[in-house]
Amino acid sequence: MSETSRPVLLSIDGPIAEITLNRPDSLNAVNVEMAVALRDVVAELGERKDVRVVLLQGAGRVFMAGGDLNYFRAAEDKRAASDALIQPIHDAVAALSALPQIVVASLHGAVAGAGMSLAMIADLAVAEQGTVFNMAYAKVGNSPDCSGSWSLPRIVGLRKALEIALLSDDLSAEEALRLDLINRVADKGNGGLVAREMAERIAAMSPAAMANIKSLMRRSLDTSLEDQLDAEAKAFADTACTRDFSEALDAFFERRKPEFTGS
Template sequence: MSDDLAPALLTINGAIAEVSLNRPKSLNAINVEMAIALRDIFAQLGQNTEVRAVILRGEGRVFMAGGDLNYFRQASDKAAAADALIGPIHEAVSLLASLPQIVIACLHGAVAGAGMSLAMAADLAVAEQGTVFNMAYAKVGNSPDCSGSWSLPRIVGVRRALEIALLSDDLSAEQAMNLGLINRHVDKGQHEIEAKKLAERIAGNSPVAMANIKKLMRQSHSYSLEQQLKSEADAFASTASGEDFSEAVEAFFERRKPVFSGR
């Protein structure tokens, strides 16, 4: 792929969509054009009832090296430049988190700065051996964006999150696995295969159930026990009245694999 093409690409194959960061010559660093492209892609996916799983990946040698520092270097008004970039990329992250589909980050090479934040915003993550993670913001004299400060403490705890963000040390894929930053650590060159396997498994489940599970898990940190119990009851009752639940119950007693319609 070339940096001359669209900065982010969407391909759909049946129930699985693939979103590719496509600035390989710039190590997929986020610029305004990529931020807008991602925002528009996630908005489009949010309206697509046929897609059941999304793979987020990077073209070239890395997943993403962070924000485009050259963009800021050339800006005469860096605060205005920051607003122009952060506005659409934060919209994109919010849309990603609220997608009814499950999003799987497929990681390789460098996963740094905004790239690490974006990877953590996904629902699941797969990384190949040799992948290097780094929050990196402290290295450029700034603080996290793209929901990094929201995701990291929820995944690893506040004390460990502070260490990772303040020191900006490299983390190996093995360390990321131990910290819970990724779900799968696979051999070199196997990350895309593993991500597709996960996507296929998820796409074979009831999309209504998958969406409800995602929503319940994501809101749980902000809800009281009573609020969460109410949300669980509402979600369960709503899903129980649908065709997918009836199909799953019948398939269980008939000892066959259910076929979900998404209704």
């Protein structure tokens, strides 16, 4: 298989890694091969100390139009087909959420079904004008996967999440921004640029600080105040022992921009 024909592409440019969903002829619909490839790529990035930010994007006209319905239609054993696809893509989602690096989703075209779930599990998201979001699962007679039922009510609240999932209405980029499903709306054709600029700003920060902010925020919704305070105290002390923290203090008092090395 040639590099360009792989279902998921990985490129690394300094501290920023780009994951590209690469089935453009199928609107990046996730099949078993893509699920396995995404799982493996995310696992690889989890071991990379040189990568500080991960950009998640889709090749072609859309980010991701959901699951590969042709795969399910052709399957005689629907349960076995579901298990073969769901397990690796769920492993990938869990690994994305747990990455120490910040994950920024760059969204365009259709962001539907599993694509919307993936977009929501990212830490930050930018969508171009004209992007259309749709949970879509109800339209094909099924229920959410890829963490969609976990992320959506946490972002928009239970009542709105039920409306979005049950009715499967299209949501514009502007409506997604209003609902906090994304962080920025970019001009048409500039989504990748805006997401890259965001990634570069994060990559210039202390990696330990970024990782601890992500970890603390993600655990906070399922943690008691007392446990969260303990976690904050440990994370702060651990980060205070890094060279980057000392560099930040020196830069502050010397009125200059800090240069973080990740140590």
